[in-house]
Amino acid sequence: xxxxxxxxxxxxxxxxxxxxxxxxxxxxxxxxxxxxxxxxxxxxxxxxxxxxxxxxxxxxxxxxxxxxxxxxxxxxxxxxxxxxxxxxxxxxxxxxxxxxxxxxxxxxxxxxxxxxxxxxxxxxxxxxxxxxxxxxxxxxxxxxxxxxxxxxxxxxxxxxxxxxxxxxxxxxxxxxxxxxxxxxxxxxxxxxxxxxxxxxxxxxxxxx
Amino acid sequence: xxxxxxxxxxxxxxxxxxxxxxxxxxxxxxxxxxxxxxxxxxxxxxxxxxxxxxxxxxxxxxxxxxxxxxxxxxxxxxxxxxxxxxxxxxxxxxxxxxxxxxxxxxxxxxxxxxxxxxxxxxxxxxxxxxxxxxxxxxxxxxxxxxxxxxxxxxxxxxxxxxxxxxxxxxxxxxxxxxxxxxxxxxxxxxxxxxxxxxxxxxxxxxxxxxxxxxxxxxxxxxxxxxxxxxxxxxxxxxxxxxxxxxxxxxxxxxxxxxxxxxxxxxxxxxxxxxxxxxxxxxxxxx
Amino acid sequence: xxxxxxxxxxxxxxxxxxxxxxxxxxxxxxxxxxxxxxxxxxxxxxxxxxxxxxxxxxxxxxxxxxxxxxxxxxxxxxxxxxxxxxxxxxxxxxxxxxxxxxxxxxxxxxxxxxxxxxxxxxxxxxxxxxxxxxxxxxxxxxxxxxxxxxxxxxxxxxxxxxxxxxxxxxxxxxxxxxxxxxxxxxxxxxxxxxxxxxxxxxxxxxxxxxxxx
Numbered sequence: 001x002x003x004x005x006x007x008x009x010x011x012x013x014x015x016x017x018x019x020x021x022x023x024x025x026x027x028x029x030x031x032x033x034x035x036x037x038x039x040x041x042x043x044x045x046x047x048x049x050x051x052x053x054x055x056x057x058x059x060x061x062x063x064x065x066x067x068x069x070x071x072x073x074x075x076x077x078x079x080x081x082x083x084x085x086x087x088x089x090x091x092x093x094x095x096x097x098x099x100x101x102x103x104x105x106x107x108x109x110x111x112x113x114x115x116x117x118x119x120x121x122x123x124x125x126x127x128x129x130x131x132x133x134x135x136x137x138x139x140x141x142x143x144x145x146x147x148x149x150x151x152x153x154x155x156x157x158x159x160x161x162x163x164x165x166x167x168x169x170x171x172x173x174x175x176x177x178x179x180x181x182x183x184x185x186x187x188x189x190x191x192x193x194x195x196x197x198x199x200x201x202x203x204x205x206x207x208x
Numbered sequence: 209x210x211x212x213x214x215x216x217x218x219x220x221x222x223x224x225x226x227x228x229x230x231x232x233x234x235x236x237x238x239x240x241x242x243x244x245x246x247x248x249x250x251x252x253x254x255x256x257x258x259x260x261x262x263x264x265x266x267x268x269x270x271x272x273x274x275x276x277x278x279x280x281x282x283x284x285x286x287x288x289x290x291x292x293x294x295x296x297x298x299x300x301x302x303x304x305x306x307x308x309x310x311x312x313x314x315x316x317x318x319x320x321x322x323x324x325x326x327x328x329x330x331x332x333x334x335x336x337x338x339x340x341x342x343x344x345x346x347x348x349x350x351x352x353x354x355x356x357x358x359x360x361x362x363x364x365x366x367x368x369x370x371x372x373x374x375x376x377x378x379x380x381x382x383x384x385x386x387x388x389x390x391x392x393x394x395x396x397x398x399x400x401x402x403x404x405x406x407x408x409x410x411x412x413x414x415x416x417x418x419x420x421x422x423x424x425x426x427x428x429x430x431x432x433x434x435x436x437x438x439x440x441x442x443x444x445x446x447x448x449x450x451x452x453x454x455x456x457x458x459x460x461x462x463x464x465x466x467x468x469x470x471x472x473x474x475x476x477x478x479x480x481x482x483x484x485x486x487x488x489x490x491x492x493x494x
Numbered sequence: 495x496x497x498x499x500x501x502x503x504x505x506x507x508x509x510x511x512x513x514x515x516x517x518x519x520x521x522x523x524x525x526x527x528x529x530x531x532x533x534x535x536x537x538x539x540x541x542x543x544x545x546x547x548x549x550x551x552x553x554x555x556x557x558x559x560x561x562x563x564x565x566x567x568x569x570x571x572x573x574x575x576x577x578x579x580x581x582x583x584x585x586x587x588x589x590x591x592x593x594x595x596x597x598x599x600x601x602x603x604x605x606x607x608x609x610x611x612x613x614x615x616x617x618x619x620x621x622x623x624x625x626x627x628x629x630x631x632x633x634x635x636x637x638x639x640x641x642x643x644x645x646x647x648x649x650x651x652x653x654x655x656x657x658x659x660x661x662x663x664x665x666x667x668x669x670x671x672x673x674x675x676x677x678x679x680x681x682x683x684x685x686x687x688x689x690x691x692x693x694x695x696x697x698x699x700x701x702x703x704x705x706x707x
Contacts, residue, residue, distance in 0.1 A: 030381045036561060042556055048553070049545035062549050066556045073557075073566055084282045085296060109590035134532045138539050149542075162540035165286055168509070187505035189531045197536070244511075254649070322650060343655045346671060356618050361700060362655050380659040380693055399659075401664045420666040439682055441673060457674055483669055483686045 016070050027083060029077050040069055043086060047093045052157045054097045056148045066099055068093040094197065098174060101156065134197055146196045154189035230383045232435035241290055248318045252293040256306040256347070257325045262315035262332035269312040276304035326363060351385065364401075372411065398422055402485075406492075408432040414476040420483045429492045435474040439466035442484040450492045508533060552640045562609050638664070647699050656701060663697055666690040 010027055019038055027035035052061035063104060070088055110148045147155060147163075160174075160184070168182040175182070251258050251270075263269075270330060271294045272281045283292045293309045313319065318336040321328050326344020330337055333489040336355045340344050344363040345372050346355055353372045360382045367375065373391040377384055381400040390410035396403050408429055409415050417424050421443075428434070438445045444464055451469025477488055480487050500507075500519045507516055507693045508530070520527055638660055645656045670687035677683055 018659075031566060033558075033561070033567040036567060037554070037558075040557065044553070046545040046546050048549040049547055052547060062553050065549050066553050066560075069553075069557050070560050073561060074564075080277070084280070085283070087284075133528045134535055138535065138545060140539075143539055143544075144543065158540070162537045163543050165541070167285075183505045183509055186510060187533075190508075190536050193536050194529075194532050261611055324649060340700070342649075342652050358699070359696060361652075361659050361697060365554065378693065378696055380697060381662050397693070399690070400662045418686075420662075420669070420686070420690065441680075441683060442669070481682060483666070483673075483683070 011089065021085065025076065025079065028073065028078075036073055037139055039072075044069075046086070047089065050090070050093055050159070050164060051097055053147060053154050053163060054094075056150075056152070056155060056177060060100070064093075064097050067100075068096045071096060090164070094164070094166075096207075098156075101152070129197055133203075138197060142197065142200060143193075146193050146200070148166075148188060149196060154185060154192055157182060157185040158189035158193070212372070215492070233276045237272050237274070237281055239281075239292065239460070241268045242266060242269050243285075243290070243314065243317070244288055245314070245316050246318075247288045247290065247314070247316075248320070249310055250289070250291045250293075250320045250444070251323070252310065253292075253307055253309055253321075253323045254294055254296060254305060255325050256308050256323070257326060258309040258311070258321050258328050260311040260313065260319050260321065260328075260330045261316075262334070263312040264314070266314055267312075267430050268317065269310075271310045271312075273308045275306055276302070278302055279305050279307055279494070281307060281491050319378040322363040324435045352494040374397070409434050409478050410425075413477075414426055415476060415478040416481075417479070418481040419485055421485050422482070423485045424482050424487045425480075426480060426487075426489045426494050431472065433472035433480045435470045436478040436489070437466070437468040438489060440482040440485060440487050440488045443486050445487040445489075447489045449489045497523060498527055501529070504530070505535075508537075641698060641701050656697070658696060663690060663694045667694060 019035075021039070021042060024035040024038045024042075028039055044065065048061060048065045051064040052058065055061050055064065068089070071085070073091055075092075079085065146156060150158065156175075157171065160171050161168065167175075168186075170177045171177075171182045172179045177185075247268065249260075249268055249270075251260075252256045269289070270283055272292070274281060276463075278297050280295045280297060281292060282295060283290070284373055285291075292307075292309070292311075295389045296305055296472065297303050309323075311319070311354075313333075315334045316333060319330060319333065320340075321330070322339040322340050323344050324342040326341040326346060327332050328339050328341050328344050329349070330339060330351070331347075331349040333351050334353050336357075337348065337351065338357045339348070340359045341363045344360060346358055346360060346363055346365045348358070348367045348370065351373055351420045353373065354370075355374045355375070356367070356370065358365050358367075358375075358377045358379075358448040360379045362380065364383045364413050365377055365379060366387075367377075367389050368384045368387040370386075370389040371391065373389075375386075375389060375391055375394040375396075377396045377398075379398045382398065383401045384396050384398055384403045386394070386396070386403075386405045386407065388407045389405070389412060390407060390412045392411065393415075394413060395416045397416075397418045401419060403415060403417045403419055403424045405415075405424075405428075408434055417426070418426045425437075426449075428451070433464075436449075436451060438447065445467055447467055449471070451467070451471055453469050480489070495518075497519075500523070501566060502518060504510070508526065512520065520530060606609045642648055642653065642657055642660065646653045666685070667690040670683060671682040674687050
């Protein structure tokens with residue numbers, strides 16, 4: 001997984017004035033309420049953004065953020081520093097979201113199957129026709145909206161791989177699918193995003 | 209009976225505890241990554257040595273040994289960038305914060321190392337090297353076709369067998385030693401540190417060795433092809449290497465303070481500058 | 495190889511690169527080339543998406559309530575929430591930006607001094623180089639003191655090294671500046687002054703790397 005900006009200075013990160021993250025973790029293990037809040041303040045944005053991008057729903061994302069932090073605080077005494085704290089928290093948050101998505105699907109169906117988009121995207125339909133490339137034409141807002149409009153299955157894989165930086169073997173392990181399937185789903189997600197972004201560009205040009 | 213058993217038990221118990229403690233504290237971890245050409249590896253280690261060596265194959269292996277629970281090593285790969293960092297979970301001045309790094313990587317891997325106490329060694333590489341250590345001793349060997357940047361505050365620096373490489377070294381008080389180092393541009397700058405160069409200043413490059421109060425000692429073979437200028441503003445210069453006198457528009461040679469001249473085809477430009485140190489240029493005797 | 499065959503293999507090609515035949519198709523086919531370019535651009539743009547949103551306050555409220563209900567929190571130890579800020583711990587104002595600004599100011603001040611002396615002494619006779627008899631006081635003592643304080647906070651073991659080398663580089667700057675003042679046309683002396691300033695900037699930069707959080 002890609003270390004977030006600031007990940008690599010974990011021990012030097014400030015959880016508050018005069019309080020390093022390492023100290024906040026130690027105090028939180030002893031049940032210090034203010035240290036819990038300090039750790040929440042430090043990591044809430046990233047965890048919430050992850051939940052929101054994977055679910056596409058604000059209310060769901062807030063519930064899952066709350067659940068992720070609660071699980072963190074219940075388990076914090078077991079954190080031994082085998083990895084960076086933020087890495088540990090991030091993986092925990094991803095598992096919370098994936099568990100939630102499993103529960104929402106039919107119990108007999110695997111997460112992988114439950115996340116399959118309703119419409120199957122085949123090979124690019126307009127083979128042979130050349131369009132202008134997207135390079136330089138995507139801004140953050142449009143891309144974020146496009147990701148939010150992806151079918152759930154595509155969105156989860158895309159967020160985990162291209163945004164959060166997980167490798168296919170990690171995604172396969174988390175989602176209980178094969179590495180090949182993870183690659184295939186990611187490719188379809190990107191193709192779908194391409195279609196969405198091109199449509200929006202055409203609409204925008206037509207509107208002008 | 210009891211006193212005899214006590215005499216046996218306690219030493220055994222102590223030995224056992226010590227053994228358990230040793231095994232419990234030392235922890236070796238290895239991270240392996242498959243990489244493509246042009247990969248960059250960044251290592252940050254507050255306390256302890258970092259060794260990097262070029263190795264055949266397309267894997268980067270980062271092996272670390274920690275000695276306490278107060279440090280953790282975090283390795284991660286993003287695309288063609290690999291980062292390994294030591295996190296301090298406790299006080300920064302603990303003696304058991306030391307972590308030993310051993311990195312094996314394909315020779316075309318660019319490497320950046322920040323290790324204040326070091327030592328740092330890098331060898332058998334052919335890509336960009338950026339090595340930084342405050343008090344770290346830094347050694348670079350057997351590097352070619354690369355860019356090497358080294359910075360220390362007081363750590364001594366030693367380069368050996370470096371060819372076709374752009375070299376830039378900066379240190380405040382670290383002594384710098386260059387043996388068989390050549391490339392299109394070689395620049396060394398220290399304040400108090402001494403600079404020692406043994407080699408032929410080859411490849412038609414530009415060489416600049418500058419310091420404040422340390423000495424600059426250069427030994428070169430008779431076959432060296434150089435356009436050499438040496439000057440100490442407030443120190444002294446000595447030369448026993450045969451040079452043909454040449455005029456330079458930038459200064460007027462002053463006996464004891466500066467001299468200039470060429471040898472053979474004057475292919476490389478060599479400037480030796482000290483503010484108040486002694487500059488000595490010698491011919492290599494066989 | 496036609497486009498349909500190439501695009502069927504794209505998931506693997508995007509991850510691990512393509513064979514010579516696939517590369518050849520990519521080079522020769524504008525449609526597939528544009529497609530690959532778009533997909534790569536999308537992936538790269540996604541990597542640059544930073545976490546942008548905070549959850550509403552109700553999230554923390556819910557967490558706090560659950561923590562209290564489950565008995566996971568205890569009353570805070572002591573009255574002070576955080577470490578008190580004292581003069582002995584000048585961490586808050588000693589940011590990376592302030593240290594860099596100090597280093598930049600140092601270089602600028604020395605540069606201004608050099609140019610002022612160069613203009614003022616233009617008509618004066620050149621004197622032989624000599625070391626200053628008495629060292630003039632350091633131009634930025636306060637910043638140097640704060641630098642050492644920052645190093646002491648983060649890397650106490652390196653404090654002696656930094657202190658000693660601060661003296662070294664300040665001596666270098668003094669010597670070089672004195673010589674430039676006496677010999678404004680001496681390009682070698684000017685070069686030394688510039689290097690001395692760069693060395694001091696290096697010292698600040700490396701100390702900054704220790705203190706950055």
